[in-house]
Amino acid sequence: MEDFTYTISEEQKGERIDKALVTLEADWSRSQIQIWLKDGAVLVNGETAKPNYKVKLNDVITVTVPDVEPLDIEAEDLNLEIVYEDEDVLVVNKPRGMVVHPAPGHTSGTLVNGLMHQVTDLSGINGVLRPGIVHRIDKDTSGLLMVAKNDKAHVSLVDQLVKRTVTRKYTALVHGHIPHDKGTIDAPIGRDSRDRQSMAVIDKGKHAITHFRVIERFGNFTLVECRLETGRTHQIRVHMKYIGFPLAGDPKYGPKKTIEFNGQALHAGVVGFIHPRTEEYLEFEAPLPEEFKTLLEEMKTTVDSKEK
Numbered sequence: 001m002e003d004f005t006y007t008i009s010e011e012q013k014g015e016r017i018d019k020a021l022v023t024l025e026a027d028w029s030r031s032q033i034q035i036w037l038k039d040g041a042v043l044v045n046g047e048t049a050k051p052n053y054k055v056k057l058n059d060v061i062t063v064t065v066p067d068v069e070p071l072d073i074e075a076e077d078l079n080l081e082i083v084y085e086d087e088d089v090l091v092v093n094k095p096r097g098m099v100v101h102p103a104p105g106h107t108s109g110t111l112v113n114g115l116m117h118q119v120t121d122l123s124g125i126n127g128v129l130r131p132g133i134v135h136r137i138d139k140d141t142s143g144l145l146m147v148a149k150n151d152k153a154h155v156s157l158v159d160q161l162v163k164r165t166v167t168r169k170y171t172a173l174v175h176g177h178i179p180h181d182k183g184t185i186d187a188p189i190g191r192d193s194r195d196r197q198s199m200a201v202i203d204k205g206k207h208a209i210t211h212f213r214v215i216e217r218f219g220n221f222t223l224v225e226c227r228l229e230t231g232r233t234h235q236i237r238v239h240m241k242y243i244g245f246p247l248a249g250d251p252k253y254g255p256k257k258t259i260e261f262n263g264q265a266l267h268a269g270v271v272g273f274i275h276p277r278t279e280e281y282l283e284f285e286a287p288l289p290e291e292f293k294t295l296l297e298e299m300k301t302t303v304d305s306k307e308k
Contacts, residue, residue, distance in 0.1 A: 008059040017042065017053045021063065029155045036063060073102060073131070078114030083284055088153040088277050089146060090119065093286045096142040096263065101130040115147065122147070123154035134158060135231060140249075140263025142289050143170070144271040156276035161231060167272030167283060168228040170236055171215070173265035173295070174245040175255060178222040182213040185239040189232040198252060199234045201242045208232045210239045218299040221248060225269075237264060259295070267292055 004025065012020040018033040021042075036042050037051045043062040044053060055061070081093040094100065094111055101112045115122060115132060122132030125148075132147040134157045146166075148154035160166045190205030192198040209229035216223045222245065226236045237253045240246055246254040249261035259265070272283030288296075 002065050004063045004065065006061045006063075008055045008057060008061065010057060012055055013057045014054055017044070017049055017055055017061070018051070020055045021061065025063075029152060029159070031155045031159050032151065033063075036065070039066075041066065073112060073116050074108060075116035076108060076113040077117050078109070078111075080111070080114040080118055082118065083144070083286065084282070085119075088149055089157070089273075089275065090149065091271060091284050092145050092147060094137060094142060094145055094268075096140050096289060096291070099139050100136045100145070101133055111145070119147075119149065121149045123149060123151045125151050125154045135161060137268050138234065138237075138264070138266075141170075141266045141268060142286075142292070143268025144284055144286050145268070146271060146273060148276075153276040157273060160273055164229055165274065167270060168231070168268065169270035170226045170228070171267045171269050171288060171292075172224050172226055172236060172240065173248040173259075173292075173299075174222050174224060174240050175220065175248055175258070176222060176245040177217055177220060178214055178224065178245055180214075182211070183243075185210045185212070185243055187239060187242055189235060189238055199232070199238050201238060206230075206232055208235055208239065210236055212240075216296075218296075219303045221299055223296065236266060261291075261295060265292060265295060 006024045008020065012023060018030045018037065021033050022028060022030050034051060037049060040048050041064045042049045044059050082090055083093055084091040092111065099110045102110050112131060112133065124131060132149060134146050134148050134154060137143060137145060146157050148157055186209050187201040188203065188205030189199050189208040190202040192200035207230060211227040211229065212224045214222055214224055228235060237247050237250055241253045247264040247266055248254065248259045250258070250264035254264070267288055269288070270283065270285050272281060274281050
């Protein structure tokens with residue numbers, strides 16, 4: 001741990017403590033400072049500071065910055081496809097079938113194991129099992145993920161997710177013929193009371209919004225683009241089931257008789273965000289995996305043959 005000490009001047013007096021500290025230490029963000037305040041790592045004149053405290057002239061503020069916990073994960077050469085990387089962030093194209101981070105009983109073969117081999121620095125905010133991980137996608141969902149290489153970048157990307165300014169577009173194949181070309185699903189999502197391993201639309205759930213538009217129709221299936229406004233667990237899978245069009249291949253939320261695809265047909269194809277350092281908007285796109293393309297070709301062939 002390292003202590004940083006500051007004395008409040010005329011310029012800062014009367015400001016909230018988090019805002020004052022951002023002025024005094026440009027490398028910190030208000031979100032990170034608020035975390036330290038909640039953890040009791042910020043003192044004013046030797047006393048633990050409250051998050052809403054307004055600083056006074058000559059206040060002495062001490063911030064104890066915790067050490068980043070050393071990472072104890074085995075690095076593995078998984079040949080990850082990193083589509084963008086700089087000193088602060090990277091974007092990786094996760095393959096289907098890969099878990100994002102280690103968990104008890106599942107400590108190898110994850111995206112994090114691969115990142116540890118290919119990337120020199122990763123943020124430590126989420127601890128030893130999830131270094132650099134800002135958001136997740138399910139094991140059988142392929143596509144793009146943002147990864148933070150330092151804590152400042154991590155806080156910035158999380159802030160953008162909270163403020164809903166991150167662009168996240170997915171391609172999904174769903175059961176059924178969606179008659180309208182686009183729509184918005186605004187329905188709260190929470191833990192399913194009947195199955196604690198699943199999520200569902202429930203009255204007391206967290207606010208969740210998914211926008212969708214139809215790309216192509218294949219008889220009893222529809223290919224859609226889904227844009228997340230919020231990022232709840234299993235959001236697209238739950239929302240599409242809620243409106244009667246569950247994802248094809250989905251073993252948890254789809255019908256028992258579905259396609260053979262070893263999981264839901266869902267691909268995180270586009271991610272866009274404001275760079276934490278340059279403040280430039282960056283957007284990246286990953287094409288559908290070959291197996292997803294093959295599935296769609298088979299669908300099209302089947303439909304065409306029936307129409308002849």
